[in-house]
Amino acid sequence: MYYISAASTISHQPTFRNVGFSASIEPLQESSALLSPDYKGFIDAGLLRRMSKILRMSVACAKDCIGQAKIEQPDGIIIGTGLGCLLDTEKFLNNVITIEGLLPPTAFIQSTHNTMAGQISLSIGNHGYNMTHTQNTISFENALVDAMLLLDENEGNILVGAADEAIDFLTNISENLHLNIANPITSGASFFMLSSNRNEESVAGIKDSRAIGLVKDITSEINDFLRENELSAAELDLVLVSDVHRHDSDGVLSLIQNLGIDKSKCVDYLTYSGIYPTTSAFAVHLAVDRMKADKSLRNVLVCNTLIQSNLGLTLLQSIEA
Numbered sequence: 001m002y003y004i005s006a007a008s009t010i011s012h013q014p015t016f017r018n019v020g021f022s023a024s025i026e027p028l029q030e031s032s033a034l035l036s037p038d039y040k041g042f043i044d045a046g047l048l049r050r051m052s053k054i055l056r057m058s059v060a061c062a063k064d065c066i067g068q069a070k071i072e073q074p075d076g077i078i079i080g081t082g083l084g085c086l087l088d089t090e091k092f093l094n095n096v097i098t099i100e101g102l103l104p105p106t107a108f109i110q111s112t113h114n115t116m117a118g119q120i121s122l123s124i125g126n127h128g129y130n131m132t133h134t135q136n137t138i139s140f141e142n143a144l145v146d147a148m149l150l151l152d153e154n155e156g157n158i159l160v161g162a163a164d165e166a167i168d169f170l171t172n173i174s175e176n177l178h179l180n181i182a183n184p185i186t187s188g189a190s191f192f193m194l195s196s197n198r199n200e201e202s203v204a205g206i207k208d209s210r211a212i213g214l215v216k217d218i219t220s221e222i223n224d225f226l227r228e229n230e231l232s233a234a235e236l237d238l239v240l241v242s243d244v245h246r247h248d249s250d251g252v253l254s255l256i257q258n259l260g261i262d263k264s265k266c267v268d269y270l271t272y273s274g275i276y277p278t279t280s281a282f283a284v285h286l287a288v289d290r291m292k293a294d295k296s297l298r299n300v301l302v303c304n305t306l307i308q309s310n311l312g313l314t315l316l317q318s319i320e321a
Contacts, residue, residue: 001319002151002205002207004206006067006068006191006193006203007191007285007289010189011273012274013025027272028183036053052088054084057187062077065191073126076150078150079117079161080132080134080161081116081134084164085115085116088110092111117130135310136307139277141210141280156195157195158193160191161191162190163188164277166187181275183270187276205316212311215309222303233260238297239261240283242304242306244275269283284316299315299316299318300316
C-alpha cells in the first residue's frame with residue numbers, strides 16, 4: 001500500500017483547498033471556466049508574469065501538497081502530461097512564422113513537456129529525482145507506477161502529479177474532425193504526496209496502478225487487475241470511469257457493468273472534470289475526497305479509458321481500521 005498524505009487540484013470545479021468538494025460539484029457546462037486561486041500566495045510576482053497557465057497550476061498545486069504533507073522537501077518529483085505546455089508551444093510556433101531573424105528563447109524553453117517538473121524543482125530548491133512521463137492518456141498512471149517503484153526503494157515522500165491545458169486549437173480540431181465528444185475540453189492539474197509509510201496526514205491508500213497500451217479486451221484486463229489484487233468486482237464500492245461517448249450503447253460504462261458492477265456504483269468523472277489527457281488524476285482526487293467523507297467506501301477503482309486503446313487502472317483503498 002502507498003499512502004496519500006496530501007492532494008491538491010486546480011480544475012473547473014471548486015477543488016483547490018476545499019476538502020469535501022465532491023459533495024457540491026455539478027456537471028460542467030460549456031461555459032464553465034477554470035477556477036484559479038490567487039497564485040501570488042504561491043509564486044513570486046516576477047516569475048508569475050512569465051508563467052503560462054499550466055505552469056501556474058502545477059507550481060501552486062505542488063506547493064500546496066508540500067504544505068499539507070508538512071514536509072520540507074519531497075524525495076522525488078514525478079509528473080505525467082499528455083500534451084505538455086501547449087500555450088507556450090503555440091506561442092513558439094507563431095514566433096517561428098511571424099518573426100524574422102533570431103527568436104526569443106523563452107517560449108521554446110517553456111514549451112517542453114518537462115518544464116513543469118523543472119519549474120517546481122527550481123521554485124522549491126529541490127535536487128532529488130525529477131521525471132516527466134508523457135504517454136498520451138495514460139501519462140498519469142505511468143507517473144504513479146514510477147512513484148511506486150521509487151517508494152519500493154525506500155524513498156520517503158514522492159510528489160506525483162499531472163497537468164494539461166486547453167487551448168482554442170484543440171476545440172477547433174475536435175469540431176473539424178467531428179469527434180462528437182460529450183464533454184467540453186478543459187484544463188486541470190492534480191498533485192499528490194505519496195509515501196510508503198502511513199502517518200498522521202495519510203488520507204487514503206493506493207493499492208496498485210497500471211498503464212496498459214494497445215488494449216483489446218477491457219473487461220478481461222480489469223478482471224486480471226482485480227484478481228492480482230485479490231478483489232472481485234462485487235467488492236468494489238465505487239468505480240470512476242471515463243465514458244467519452246456516453247450516449248453510445250457500446251460505451252465504456254456498458255462494458256464496466258458487464259463485470260457485474262451495479263450501475264449505481266459507477267460514476268462518469270468526465271462529467272465533472274471535462275476532457276484533458278490526464279483527467280484520471282482528477283478522478284483520483286475525487287475518489288480520495290469521497291472516501292474521506294464516506295467511510296463505507298473501502299475499495300474504489302479509477303478506470304481510465306479516455307482512449308479505448310489505452311487503459312489506466314488505479315485501485316484506491318480506505319486506510320480506516
